[in-house]
Amino acid sequence: MPNDFNEGTPLILRPEGRTFQTRQLLFVLLLGQTLAIANTAASSFTTLLARHGTSIPAAQTILNYALLNCLFTPYTVYRYGFRPWTRLLIRDGWKYAILALCDVQGNFFIVLAYRHTTILSAQLINFWAIVVVVLVSAFFLGVRYRLVQIVGILTCIAGMIILLASDKITNNNGGNGGNGDSSDLLKGDLFALLGATFYGLTNTAEEYLVSTRPVYEVLGQMAFFATLINGVQALLFNGDARIVFDGQTSVYLTGYTLSLTLFYSLVPFLLRRSSAAFFNISLLTMNFWGVLIGIAIFHFHVHVLYPLAFLLILLGQVVYYIGHREENRLP
Template identity: 40%
Template sequence: MSNVGQQYINAPAIPELRDGGELLSPVDEEYGKAQLETDGEQASGEVDKDSVPVGVAVIPSRPSIVYTSFSAYFQSVRVRFKGLWTRRFVLSLLAGQLVSLCITCTSVCTTELGLRGWALPTTQTFFLYFILFLIYTPYTVYRYGFKGWATMILKDGYKYIFLAACDVEGNYTVVLAYEYTTLLSCMLLDAWAIPVCIGLSWLYMRTRLHWSQYVGVLVCIAGLGLLVTSDEITDKDWQSSDMVRGDILMIIGATLYGVSNATEELFVRNRPLYEVVGQMGFWGVIINGCQAAGLEHKLMTEVTWNGPVIGLLFAYTAAMLILYTVAPLLYRMTSAAYYNLSLLTSDFYGLLFGLFLYHYAPFWLYFPAFAVVILGLIIYYWHQKPEDQAKVNIRTPDYVTLRGFGVNNTVEAV
């Protein structure tokens, strides 16, 4: 936030607040803290403390909790809870559940394909990357011009090769892990992507979580534990053929997922979405296509390509297209870690699909498990706002001149 601090609310009645170079938070009788505003909007916590004049404090991300009395405490909690439900937070919560539902759809499609003897995991995802390439790359070429796009490939291509490789191999190893280990192990080890995202977010963007956000993560994991318990009680698990190999593959896949998600978050916070997703499709087609040709070329001629199989592939690709389009927007609104936490509800949506497709009997523990995960997602932003997570500075490369604009490094909306 480059121009934060242009307008200050003077607070002459508040004493000097600096102590050892740190800006302390003064208490004001009415608001609890002095306010810092910029262009009529409250600052969101991204202010350099040393740039703020003595006697002025930054307003907290959320209304303060008051501990002077029980009535004041519950009143302040009510005010903070009400303040949670901003447009951005609600959209983030809904977008997270949309991608979770998409994950469930892809799982159902993959299961149905397997029941029909169609098991080509790399070929299956090739169609996704090809569609991403067809939709986003031509638009990138249109905006940047072919010369600008080619320059981007030469100068920044290595970054997107890394991103696409992590994504392709993450998808491949996770699907492969399901063939060797148990459902219980897959569900638990897949959550390893969450701490990977948190760690890389700090490494990439120096994102620091408040302790309440770690509580939110733990609550979400507790919800996952209830979902796993439900699957175990209802005997939805299967026997492993090689549990050690499967678990190792799952850990590798979850790590690659975490690296891919956190890296994509870094990219979409600084570059237009169509560039990032288009490059993922472009390099994904090449990497995935080469891998499919090398590993599955023989099976391609042996499996059945009938109407139901093509329909399932179409549904799988459509769900993944929605996911790969919404996920970068969710990274900007919140974070890659929040995205992965949102995916923990996918097993609940799987139950809903199973009620109609496989005639599952609903087990009561699924419903409180879903509620616990949603509670964890709310707690995650109890203290901070989604927009406080990291800065968004979307700009085209310096070497590109946008068509119709004629200005290099133009700020982009998408």
């Protein structure tokens, strides 16, 4: 049996030469793009559900939380024992409950946003998540961002602006089948803004927790409380839900759940090796992957500037990571 709860004690990353640093950089870049693809897949399945006439914002993500809970909570109980796990819930349960509440609300508002706005508009609002992460980290966690890190973030934003300009040129609106009314689109953008705010809070809190606690504990207890919170919210706020019961809906929901479960399972490993800010700038390439997926599904067209924008965002991630203080990160 492990020594109670000491497994998550922070370790010191000691680079052993340029080869080690290069491998670490390549690893976080690859992991970041894997997360961007997984999240883009989840967003695409949400859009497909909306186009198919299904919109269940309060309940859509509960299967993901339930699956994560089944995977990680029993393993946590196995590693700690039932009594130590119970003490964990009594002592630190409020932390995971707050984390779960923010995450549930983030998913709720983002899924709700796709009912009213476009997939690309919703992804654009996620810029705000970066701002939230930087502000919360700076004012509440005492993180000091170096100039080179700010330059990296601005480089990523410049790449994103090129992507958006390319979307405008090629008219890749990523519509979800809404009515196109400007007030409806504004409502969707506001929902996406709220979702991005909760995501920023969630990412910062999760970065703090996974730096001191085992990954399986954080994922398991977050999912444990999120399943309960999401279940209650689904009962209270799913009155205006629209759902089409057929095989196509089942396929889309399954795809959404598996994509999101993969995403949640990998996020802590990127947070341990980088930061919440790096995680969020990695997701800026979702627009690029979204358009590639949209070529086959939503009939988008790729502009010649897309590869340039993608490389610029990757360059910004490299610049940010170089300026990142690795000595406080987990290996």
